[in-house]
Amino acid sequence: MPDLLEILHYEDSPGLLRADRGDFADFPDYAHVLRRAVDGCGLKGVYVLRPRGRTGNESIVPTVYVCDAASDADADKVHQRVYNQNIVPFLLVQTPHGVRLYRGFQPRDPGLPDSPPPTRQGIFEVTIALDEVGRRLQALQAEA
Numbered sequence: 001m002p003d004l005l006e007i008l009h010y011e012d013s014p015g016l017l018r019a020d021r022g023d024f025a026d027f028p029d030y031a032h033v034l035r036r037a038v039d040g041c042g043l044k045g046v047y048v049l050r051p052r053g054r055t056g057n058e059s060i061v062p063t064v065y066v067c068d069a070a071s072d073a074d075a076d077k078v079h080q081r082v083y084n085q086n087i088v089p090f091l092l093v094q095t096p097h098g099v100r101l102y103r104g105f106q107p108r109d110p111g112l113p114d115s116p117p118p119t120r121q122g123i124f125e126v127t128i129a130l131d132e133v134g135r136r137l138q139a140l141q142a143e144a
Helices: 031-041 072-085 130-136
Strands: 016-018 043-049 061-068 090-095 098-103 123-128
Touching (some): 031 043, 061 072, 072 090
Antiparallel strands (some): 098 123
């Protein structure tokens, strides 16, 4: 399966902090919450904005979480956890069926039944086929 971090050109960007490289330790303001997201949300990486030309432990602004989930229902649970963290405005969750794009700061309406319409769950895009991700999510690519 193609890697979402590569499709979005995050892999070679200085804005990517990867869980498997231990990048989070360099940013103590966010390290704890990011490590928790690895365990509770399947976080693979977080794309951050950082000051140009600086590479130290400067301030960062997390913008996109990239997570894995086993199913669409699990992706919805990840969205709820990310909303509760209140860290990133965008959440991308890769499932076996494709990629789901959520609003990180918009919760699912708790008064709705278990299967609410996608527009009421904080979802921008319900499921995007992996071969369409590069085209449909250009605004979230590293170059953007």
